[in-house]
Amino acid sequence: MIALLKRDLALAVRAGGGFGLGLAFFLIVITLVPFGVGPDTGLLGRIAPGIVWVAALLAALLSLDRIFALDHEDGSLPLLATSPLPLEGVALIKGLAHWITTGLPLTIVAPVLGFLLNLDTAAFPWLLASLALGTPALSMIGAFGAALTVGLRRGGLLMSLLVLPLYVPTLIFGALVVARGAEGFSTHMPLLMLAGITAGVFALMPFATAAALRINLR
Amino acid sequence: MELHVENLGVARGGVPVLDRVSFTLAAGAALVLRGPNGVGKTTLLRTLAGLQPALSGLVRYPEGAAAYASHADGIKAQLSVTENLAFWAAVHGVALPETVFATFDLEDLRDRMAGTLSAGQKRRLGLARLGVIGRKVLFLDEPTVSLDTFSVRMFARWLREDHLGAGGIAVIATHIDLGMEAPELDLTPFRADPMARGGSDEAFL
Numbered sequence: 127m128i129a130l131l132k133r134d135l136a137l138a139v140r141a142g143g144g145f146g147l148g149l150a151f152f153l154i155v156i157t158l159v160p161f162g163v164g165p166d167t168g169l170l171g172r173i174a175p176g177i178v179w180v181a182a183l184l185a186a187l188l189s190l191d192r193i194f195a196l197d198h199e200d201g202s203l204p205l206l207a208t209s210p211l212p213l214e215g216v217a218l219i220k221g222l223a224h225w226i227t228t229g230l231p232l233t234i235v236a237p238v239l240g241f242l243l244n245l246d247t248a249a250f251p252w253l254l255a256s257l258a259l260g261t262p263a264l265s266m267i268g269a270f271g272a273a274l275t276v277g278l279r280r281g282g283l284l285m286s287l288l289v290l291p292l293y294v295p296t297l298i299f300g301a302l303v304v305a306r307g308a309e310g311f312s313t314h315m316p317l318l319m320l321a322g323i324t325a326g327v328f329a330l331m332p333f334a335t336a337a338a339l340r341i342n343l344r
Numbered sequence: 345m346e347l348h349v350e351n352l353g354v355a356r357g358g359v360p361v362l363d364r365v366s367f368t369l370a371a372g373a374a375l376v377l378r379g380p381n382g383v384g385k386t387t388l389l390r391t392l393a394g395l396q397p398a399l400s401g402l403v404r405y406p407e408g409a410a411a412y413a414s415h416a417d418g419i420k421a422q423l424s425v426t427e428n429l430a431f432w433a434a435v436h437g438v439a440l441p442e443t444v445f446a447t448f449d450l451e452d453l454r455d456r457m458a459g460t461l462s463a464g465q466k467r468r469l470g471l472a473r474l475g476v477i478g479r480k481v482l483f484l485d486e487p488t489v490s491l492d493t494f495s496v497r498m499f500a501r502w503l504r505e506d507h508l509g510a511g512g513i514a515v516i517a518t519h520i521d522l523g524m525e526a527p528e529l530d531l532t533p534f535r536a537d538p539m540a541r542g543g544s545d546e547a548f549l
Contacts, residue, residue: 129434133423140422201416204395205473208412209435344396 127215130206134223137196144189148228149235152185156239167244174243175304178236178253182261182300183293186228187286190268193220194276194339203276207343217335218328221262221269229261245308252307256320260300263324266331267292273338295323345371345406347392347481347513352401353536354384354391360399361387363536367529371480371511374503376518379531385517386414388531389483392515405513411479415486417470421459425450425469428458429476436477447502448472449495463490471499475506482507482514488522500524 138145159177160170197203206216236257237250245253271289275281302316347369354362361384369375377385391398393412419428426440433440445451448468453461458469467490474482488496500522503514516522 129431133420133427133431136427137420137422197418199416200418200420201414202418202420204390204393204412204414205418205432206435207395208393208410209432209477210408210437211435 127211127219130211130216130219131223134220135226138223138227144192145227146231148185148189149231151188152181152232153235153239155181155184156242159243171244171246171308174240174245175249175253175301175308177243178239178245178304179256179260179297179301182229182232182236182257183264183290183297185232186224186261186264186268187289189224189228190272190289191275191282191285193224193269193272195272195281198276198342203339204343207339213336213339214332217269217273217339218266218332220272221266221328221331221335224269225262225265229257229265233257233261245304248310249304249308252313252317253304255317256300256303259317259320259324260296263296263327264293266327266335267296270331270335270338273335273342276339277342296320299323345409345480345511345513347515348402348404349392350402350404352388352391352403353399354387354396355399355536356384356387359538360536361538362531362534363400365401365531365534369513369515371513372508374508374514374516374524374526376516376522376526376528377531378519378528383531383535385531386485389414389485389515389517393483405481409479410481410483411474411477412483413470413474413485413487415489417466418473419458419461419466419469422457424455424457425453425461426455428469429472432473433476436479438476438478440476444472444475447475447498447506449498464492464495467491468495468499471502475502480512482512482516484514484516484518486518487516488518488520496520497523 156177163170194203207213233254236253240250240253268289271285274288275285278284299316299320303313303320306313306316350366352365353360365388367375379385390396392403393410430440445454448471450468450472453465461469471487488499491499504524507514
């Protein structure tokens, strides 16, 4: 399983691997928002938590179809399925590799972008915490969506339609953590909910993903 | 160790293609599948490898002994030849045998990116994976596509001496003569009646 993680990370950083693609997209979307909304710093600060979280969602979505599509195209997927690795483990590692290449860099640069959006400095730790807790769920749910549409050509749009509604709980509680943090209220409840959602996703989604892969491999 | 197949029925896309296929291979034996395009060679091999469920019948071989090789080699273009093989060795929990490079004529290509290889060289790399992972029961789907005659002989020699000679089993779908003595199984008589069953209820699964 470690070998698979290493390979996926090596592939991501090499030519055409798409490492940083989601990050660049995230940066651009957030930079565009002040242009669209205007220079009202009070308004920007209020909508910043939502903007950062929606941008994170879209950035994660951007590279989801690569999770399994590339392995399907070159025939690695049936070979992995007949290898000693359990398919559930493959699904988990694939989700994890996606998080390391997309969610993790995005979490790290988020405070800088919070500054750009005039987010209250009190909310910065909460922004980091909520993204660190929430983005793994985005990757794992995304791996499930990618597994469902793996055999389809141009399945990316369908996958977005399948995956985005599943992102709603993470979005709600993720943005709530930051908004409450900015206003100085307790973030205890939304943070626990966010962690709970991520834990639940990691407990269930590898099995759902593996089942979807098995059906698509037939 | 043996591969035992009894009254196997297989389906593609919910339509039965083969029915009542039976054969038994002892350790060291190979079977060549013949038949016109579309008869179900690939479907049979995928079913034997456990990638899709059988409609009926049973397939028996020691668990975790099978390896499947198809038209697609599962090669990552951005990884070098050695990295590709090392990955499969690590996934299967074995050490990368040094001899495999000589056996499959990859000695000069070790550090080349797999993306820059020719079709035949990629194929050799794909087949070298079988030499690395050391699985005993091989299901090979057109293993010699895009190989030149020299490479075909080289692969046949590996199959005969290193794989079958060491007690392995191989089921091979091919249209060419591999230059090895192996019984052939023509699949044409096993064609299934497409309307027989499967069809409608498969759609609800």
